[in-house]
Amino acid sequence: MAFTNSSVPFFRHDRPAEVIADGKRLDGRDNEEFRTLFLNCGTISQASGSSYVELGSTKVMVGVYGPRQSDRWMKYSEQGSLDCDVRLATFATRQRGRPIQTQLEKELSAQLETALSASVLLHTFPKAVLDVQCLVLEAGGSVLAAVIAAATLALADASIELRDLVSAASVSRVQGIQLLDPTAEEEYREEAGLVLSFMPCLNQITSLTSHGVWSKDELRDAVELAMGACEEIDAALRDQLVQNASQRRDPPVLDEDDNENA
Amino acid sequence: MVVSLEGDAFARLYPREYYAKFVSQGMRPDGRVLTQERPISIVRDVVAGADSSALVKLGRATALAGIKLEVASPEDERPGEGSIIVQVELPPMCSASSRPGLVSPRAARLTEELGGLAESGALCDLAQLTHPGGRSVWVAYCDVYVLDADGSLSDVCLLATLAALQALRLPALEPEGAGGAAVPAPHDTPEGPAAPRALRLEPPLTPLTCGIFGGALVVDPTAEEEALMDALVCLRVNGDGQLAGVSKLGGSGLGREHLATAHMAAMRRHLALQGP
Incomplete structure (x- = not known):
């Protein structure tokens, strides 16, 4: 017999009223500093390519499957297509999410598709679909940026041909100050914000979405700030791919997992 | 070669x-x-935003359980009991066979199995989930996400649920005078904040x-x-x-x-x- 009464959320802590105290961010970062980035690939055994990305407390896991034959109802296309699906775990957000797809998840999925499809050589797999499945385990701010980085890493891990890796960064403006890689609390208090995805080697922007009011100069500064961050993220992604490829070539003699538990 | x-x-x-x-x-x-x-590995409290969480790996098979607490009025038939609601999700990411938009029968079966255990009180006595005053109770939503579906899912999901329940700490509440509804205990008492309480599990x-x-x-x-x-x-x-x-x-x-x-x-x- 299931519990049928409706319940209301319970919050252990209130949101902080101020996210900038004495000109400093709450976590002590510089305004133009992003959080610790942790990358890993090959995390899902059945996927063609997979990745796990941590950007501070934001945690994202991506699996790439396919390319597979496109569904019957889709029209014939000489180009392949990307099918992106982003989900948030119910415990990822401050208030418990719903298991069914929400508007936010639909929007994130669409934005991910826009950001990535410019980088994928779609004509190399005509009539086929590549599934990019993402799960956000914890939404601690800058979720879209983390999802894009994780997805591009998983695509590369799946040996899908790409024009360039796509990196993304978000900037929030709080009390007139531009903050790179905002946390969930900073995003909540922001006046304006933007998310930029960028291919650093080609020097091309694949998508840029902003909300709130930006002056011309502010917007230019924010875009440059985000582009700089994308270059750093790009370097980290490449390092991870090289590391992963060399591990694959010379696999360690003993499995690490077995050692820990032996 | x-x-x-x-x-x-x-x-x-x-x-x-x-x-x-x-x-x-x-x-x-x-x-x-x-x-x-x-080999089994169990890591607790991996998701800071959840009230408690646990990541369990069985070889490569991986499940992440996260618990969010909510507050509800008790059910008429079981006034002295809260509830633990377990839901198993097989997100499309976890295996080649699951696709978005469909609840897989496998996820439904795992949910049924674990949900039944939790509701029957086989994991822990649900009377512990009541608030002082008895006007309201805790509902612990335990959502288990399979991150890598590499076999023996029923094992890895149950182990993750148990580990998350072990890590759960219920915030201290005290009954409010007039309305009878419980409120969070004040943080600035002379003795310091009231200690959250762990569940006594079976x-x-x-x-x-x-x-x-x-x-x-x-x-x-x-x-x-x-x-x-x-x-x-x-x-x-x-x-x-x-x-x-x-x-x-x-x-x-x-x-x-x-x-x-x-x-x-x-x-x-x-x-x-x-x-x-």
Whole structure:
């Protein structure tokens, strides 16, 4: 017999009223500093390519499957297509999410598709679909940026041909100050914000979405700030791919997992 | 090089024959013997935003359980009890066979199995989830996400649920005077903040999944192995090492000696997990 009464959320802590105290961010970062980035690939055994990305407390896991034959109802296309699906775990957000797809998840999925499809050589797999499945385990701010980085890493891990890796960064403006890689609390208090995805080697922007009011100069500064961050993220992604490829070539003699538990 | 390519081709074209060759030698392709389980790792409190969480790995099979607490009025039929609601999700990311938009029957079955255990009070006494004053109760939503569906999902989901419940701390509440509804205890009392309280759990159940392949018992199969098995059987042993649940749905028959072997293997896992 299931519990049928409706319940209301319970919050252990209130949101902080101020996210900038004495000109400093709450976590002590510089305004133009992003959080610790942790990358890993090959995390899902059945996927063609997979990745796990941590950007501070934001945690994202991506699996790439396919390319597979496109569904019957889709029209014939000489180009392949990307099918992106982003989900948030119910415990990822401050208030418990719903298991069914929400508007936010639909929007994130669409934005991910826009950001990535410019980088994928779609004509190399005509009539086929590549599934990019993402799960956000914890939404601690800058979720879209983390999802894009994780997805591009998983695509590369799946040996899908790409024009360039796509990196993304978000900037929030709080009390007139531009903050790179905002946390969930900073995003909540922001006046304006933007998310930029960028291919650093080609020097091309694949998508840029902003909300709130930006002056011309502010917007230019924010875009440059985000582009700089994308270059750093790009370097980290490449390092991870090289590391992963060399591990694959010379696999360690003993499995690490077995050692820990032996 | 040529030899390994032929081996790979044989494994892909004739997976059953390939596997049978291993089993006839008492071995499995991943190097384990038939009754050997995969290494288990349990990490608690991995998601800061959840009230508690646990990541459990069984070899490569991975599940993440997260609990969010909510407040509700008690049900008329069970006034002195809160609730633990378990939901298992197999997100499309976790395996090649799950696709977005569909609730897979497998996820529904796992939800049914774990949800039933939690609601029956087999994991913990639900009376602990009431608030002082009795006007409201805790509802603990435990959502289990399978991150890598590499076999024995029922085991990895139950272990993740148990570990998340062990890590759960209920915030201290005190009854409010007039309305009778409980409110969070004040943080700035002279004695410092009131301590959150852990749940007293029942002695934990230990699950074990086994497969039957051509008359042989295979302990803790991976996803690849599960696809080849004639039948699967899931056991749970309780704190005393007694069988507390067996499910075997369809497939070939299960001999009495196999059940005994599987029970022994489950006891071994139980001792390893609850050991000193």
